Amino acid sequence: MSNILIVEDEAIIRTALRKLLTRNKFDVKEAASVSEAIKHKLDTFDLIISDLRLPGAPGTDLIGLAGDVPVLIMTSYASLRSAVDSMRMGAVDYIAKPFDHDEMLAAVKRVIGKAEAQSAKLKTQPDEVNQSAIEGMIGSSPVMKELYAKIHKVAPTSATVLVNGETGTGKELVAHAIHNESPRKDKPLISVNCAAIPETLIEAELFGHEKGAFTGAASTREGLVAAADGGTLFLDEIGELPLEAQARLLRVLQEGEVRPIGSVESHKVDVRLVAATHRDLSRLSREGKFREDLYFRINVVQLKLPALRDRGKDILLLAETFVKRFCAEMRKPALNLTPEAIQAITTYSWPGNIRELENAMQRSVILCENETEIDHTQLAIDLDLVRVHEDTTSFQTNQDSSHTLADTHEDLSLEDYFQRFVLEHQDTMSETELAKKLGVSRKCLWERRQRLGIPRKKPTQTAGNRN
Known part of the structure; x- marks a missing residue:
């Protein structure tokens, strides 16, 4: 069972979070401030969830105090700039308030899952591994450090490498890194995109041809496999390679020789293969769309590139x-x-x-x-952005009211809290004050009113002059 520390000065939100996480089998402790949080032994927790704005000291102070324990920062939309700064300071992630249960649980499970996976790898690999960055590759996340370590290990060998990852993840950069750290770095690196060459020409391009071997073959031509002799051959999108060409490539890998189209003689070649694909070659081989024997031959060391x-x-x-x-x-x-x-x-x-x-x-x-x-x-990307509220001044909480709500409605969810707070305070607060109190924009408040079916009532005279 994972241990989580919640640091939140609003008792109602703190209690609702505790109930949510406890129901999902997490062991939870609470604190209302940084000074109260450090009374706990911080390194015993698997995750710390802290509000950004706390009495006395900001929640970001816990990032340095917690050591290797990940800190998830909660923030209102109005303090987005500070949330971004907290990420630069080392927060593992941030989540904007108000948030629903599924959103919070997904963030918690994601953070704890990554931390546990990293810890397990460190335990199984007690010796220090070289996780230094590779020229041309940017990133210091745990998944990238793991990738760097694998590249450093496999590059000096002659093993065939299969690089798997989504389109645009940098598979060719990995091929260059493997070649540059290998004993073959002074020999050529030949890169071929198998999806970019027509099926009728791919065999001739890769393996070469004799003069007159087919219509248009006006002269003898050396193939790209022979051109990579002594060096590295990088076949990008190898899943698009036709079955006939796959059979010829298998012979190159098994026998170390290539026979041009139309020739009766084979030539010895010394080529290290790095293949890449975004497709599931194992599934394709079961479906008969990729040679199973070739899949087993190239799947010696597989490097998985993480999605961005x-x-x-x-x-x-x-x-x-x-x-x-x-x-x-x-x-x-x-x-x-x-x-x-x-x-x-x-x-x-x-x-x-x-x-x-x-x-x-x-x-x-x-x-x-x-x-x-x-x-x-x-940026022109398809994203429904949350607007930053113009007024970033914090609105102080009425602690007595929050404690009363927490004591009376201990099982109150965050959604219930939003609805109850609006109903109880809309007669005495303007929409601007309600939005500030809840840490949302006026537009977000209006949208939630519509979704929850809470009609806007005309405020009393005490609040009406301010709206």
Whole structure:
């Protein structure tokens, strides 16, 4: 059972969170401030969930105090800039209030799951591994450090490597890294995109042909496999290779020789193969769409490239690196990302991965008319952004009221709390004050009223003059 510490000064939210997590089999402790939290032994917890704004000291102070324990920061939309800063300070993630149960549980399970997986790997690999970054590859997330370590281990060998990952994750960069760290680095690296060459030409391109071997073969031509002799052959999208070409490639791997089309003689070649694909070759081989014997032959060491959405803080690091690079290329002044842009970048799922992110940053630099900042409007990505409220002044909580609600309705959910708070205070508070109190924008408050069926009542005279 995972241990979680909740640090939240509003008793009603703290209690609701405790109930939610306890029901989902987590062991939960509570604190109302940083000073109260450090009375617990912080390194005994698997996760700390802390509000950003706390009495006495901000929740971000726990990031340094907690050591290796991940800290998840809760923040209202109005304090998004501070939330972004907390990520730079080392928070594992942040979640905006108000949030629903599923959103919180998903964040908790994701953070704890990654921490447990990393811990298990460290236990099974007690010896220090080389996790230093690789030239041309950006990122320091745990999944990338694990990838770097595997590349450092496999590169000096002659083993065939299968690189698997979604489109745009940087498979060719991995191939270059393997070649550059191998004894073959002074020999050629030949890259071939199997999906970009027509089926009728792929065999001739890879294995070469004799003069007159087929219509249009006006001269003898050496293939790309022979051109990579002594070096590395990188076959990108190997899942698109026709079955006939797969049979010829299998012979190259098994016998170390290549026979050009139309020739009766084979030639010895010494080639190290790195293959890449975004497809499931195991499933394709079972369906008869990829040779099973070739799959087993190339699946010696498999490197799995993480999707960009699974790389945590690397996303922001990559985005800022691209912005800096494109500003230099276009001779523009250095540009920064606004909090809204950062919110968009870190929230978007990036189906096109690093390639899509790079294109978005290039587009932003080109279209940006501001001389200092890039806003989310220049990103042109399909995301329903949450707007940052103009007034970032914190609205102090009535602690007595919160404690009364917590004592009376201990099983109150966050959604119930939102509804009850609006019903109890809308007669004495303006919409602006209600939104501030709940940490949302007026637009968000209106949308939740519509969804929950809470009609807006005209406030009494005490609040009406302020609305």
